[in-house]
Amino acid sequence: MDLLQLIEDLDHVNNNDLDSYPLSMTSIGDALLDMAESGGQFQPQPPQALLRESSLPESVLVKNPYHEEPDALQGQLKETCSEWEDQNSDSLQEILEVLQQLTDNNPTADVEENDPHKASCIQKILEQMLAGAEHLLPAPAQPQLQIPFAPPSHLTPPLHIAETKYSHVPSVPMFSDQDQNMTEHTGHVADILLKNWVPDVEIKNRPSVSCDGPLGDFTRALESSVLSLNGHTTKKRLRSNQTKAEKPYIKKPPNAFMVYRQEQRAKITAEFNISDSALVNTELGLRWKCMSKQDKLKYFQEADRLKCLHAQQNPDWSSSDNYGKKKKRIKRNY
DNA sequence: CGACCTTTGAAGGAG
DNA sequence: CTCCTTCAAAGGTCG
Numbered sequence A: 001m002d003l004l005q006l007i008e009d010l011d012h013v014n015n016n017d018l019d020s021y022p023l024s025m026t027s028i029g030d031a032l033l034d035m036a037e038s039g040g041q042f043q044p045q046p047p048q049a050l051l052r053e054s055s056l057p058e059s060v061l062v063k064n065p066y067h068e069e070p071d072a073l074q075g076q077l078k079e080t081c082s083e084w085e086d087q088n089s090d091s092l093q094e095i096l097e098v099l100q101q102l103t104d105n106n107p108t109a110d111v112e113e114n115d116p117h118k119a120s121c122i123q124k125i126l127e128q129m130l131a132g133a134e135h136l137l138p139a140p141a142q143p144q145l146q147i148p149f150a151p152p153s154h155l156t157p158p159l160h161i162a163e164t165k166y167s168h169v170p171s172v173p174m175f176s177d178q179d180q181n182m183t184e185h186t187g188h189v190a191d192i193l194l195k196n197w198v199p200d201v202e203i204k205n206r207p208s209v210s211c212d213g214p215l216g217d218f219t220r221a222l223e224s225s226v227l228s229l230n231g232h233t234t235k236k237r238l239r240s241n242q243t244k245a246e247k248p249y250i251k252k253p254p255n256a257f258m259v260y261r262q263e264q265r266a267k268i269t270a271e272f273n274i275s276d277s278a279l280v281n282t283e284l285g286l287r288w289k290c291m292s293k294q295d296k297l298k299y300f301q302e303a304d305r306l307k308c309l310h311a312q313q314n315p316d317w318s319s320s321d322n323y324g325k326k327k328k329r330i331k332r333n334y
Numbered sequence B: 001c002g003a004c005c006t007t008t009g010a011a012g013g014a015g
Numbered sequence C: 001c002t003c004c005t006t007c008a009a010a011g012g013t014c015g
Helices: A003-014 A024-037 A048-055 A070-087 A091-104 A116-136 A182-194 A217-227 A235-241 A256-272 A277-290 A293-313
Strands: none
Touching: A256 A277, A256 A293
């Protein structure tokens, strides 16, 4: 089994206008290749903020403690790699299961009419990839795995939230519906693959999304940050607007990313020992982009719920009310 | 003191 | 409809 050749074949297929088979197919190949080169294990990946250092603007770089302390960086990387090696032994099994489902669900059926040769080629590659993955799997293979992607412990320091009050949403999709199209399948696969390189995120104590639902600590904190704004705002804007005082300043409700940011900021600052919000937000932005839609869903739902509350509390408010309250921002050119 | 940096998403306005 | 702008958070930095 030559995985490199296999992946080249896959690229060839992808390059032949196979729009319904997006890049995630190649991602599978890349993942398998990585595993082949590493003896059947995923390569551990250091925290993204550390990897990204060289691309940061100079003004930010000089403030990064890891930039000034290479020993601390090396130590962090070593620790991260060690933890990943300990915890990712099940990842290949996960890929195997997805490949098996893709193959079993006859994903080429919808393009078979137009291009039987291409469909046949894809099916063959899927089967080869499955065989390649099985070949890499250390014996004995584990028949079933529940949640194989526990993030390294240092990426999930205990939040100040104790118990989970909502049922866990499985990150791994089930492809029981034969009508699901291939794009959905490969999208899920991409999510699964991505989850091997990014820390998982989970909101705990989160109540159901409803304006009338019970409130957990986290939610109450967020609500307080939104609803306490009737007539007031941040220290900065309060100062600048106190003299006007015609109409109370009501802040915008947070969007999904802001909800995520609010929950994760303390975690990032503790993890990397940084307090620069710009740097923290950059890291959070990267992690956000790597999260699956399913993982993001709870933040979008929370943002919707807060928006609902905000609308109830301030029925006449419009976001345009806040326009012009800040000075125009001039973007830096790096 | 207060704008800027940095991020994503929502919303409004202009064309 | 598309594109652009503004603002939500937040703490260090800088003029």
